[in-house]
Amino acid sequence: MNEENGGDNKLPPSILQWINSFLNGRTQQVKHASSVSRFKPINMGIVQGSGLGPTLYIVMASDLKPLSEINILFKYANDTTLLVPENTDIDISVAFQHFRCWAEDNHMIINLVKTKEIVFCRPSARSSLPSCLTGIERVCHETLG
Numbered sequence: 001m002n003e004e005n006g007g008d009n010k011l012p013p014s015i016l017q018w019i020n021s022f023l024n025g026r027t028q029q030v031k032h033a034s035s036v037s038r039f040k041p042i043n044m045g046i047v048q049g050s051g052l053g054p055t056l057y058i059v060m061a062s063d064l065k066p067l068s069e070i071n072i073l074f075k076y077a078n079d080t081t082l083l084v085p086e087n088t089d090i091d092i093s094v095a096f097q098h099f100r101c102w103a104e105d106n107h108m109i110i111n112l113v114k115t116k117e118i119v120f121c122r123p124s125a126r127s128s129l130p131s132c133l134t135g136i137e138r139v140c141h142e143t144l145g
Contacts, residue, residue: 022052067098096133
């Protein structure tokens with residue numbers, strides 16, 4: 001909705017009920033060769049490859065914003081990427097803690113095993129690399145140019 005509607009960004013109840021019915025009471029079964037498992041309830045996440053999954057993530061993450069106006073946030077499907085320039089007014093550890101708090105407040109889990117940090121630097125830059133984020137793997141650093 002827009003400002004003319006009072007700035008209310010809430011989804012209509014009928015849409016929320018439809019999404020709720022999609023997410024609740026789901027089960028899955030695994031088949032390998034000729035063996036088939038029993039049906040098990042799915043209590044977290046969205047089925048990989050579902051048409052609704054990326055849309056639900058976009059709706060769910062619509063209020064996730066970077067703390068700094070010069071940091072750039074990309075959201076696609078169920079992934080989020082934060083770009084933080086060298087000269088920023090918010091330290092990357094503070095920015096990442098903001099994301100962790102947002103995820104917790106929204107009952108979401110950040111998969112720290114899949115979360116990676118990469119630092120890009122200019123070839124002329126001889127300064128040391130910034131500290132790694134606690135609990136996050138730095139995959140490498142790249143020199144541009």
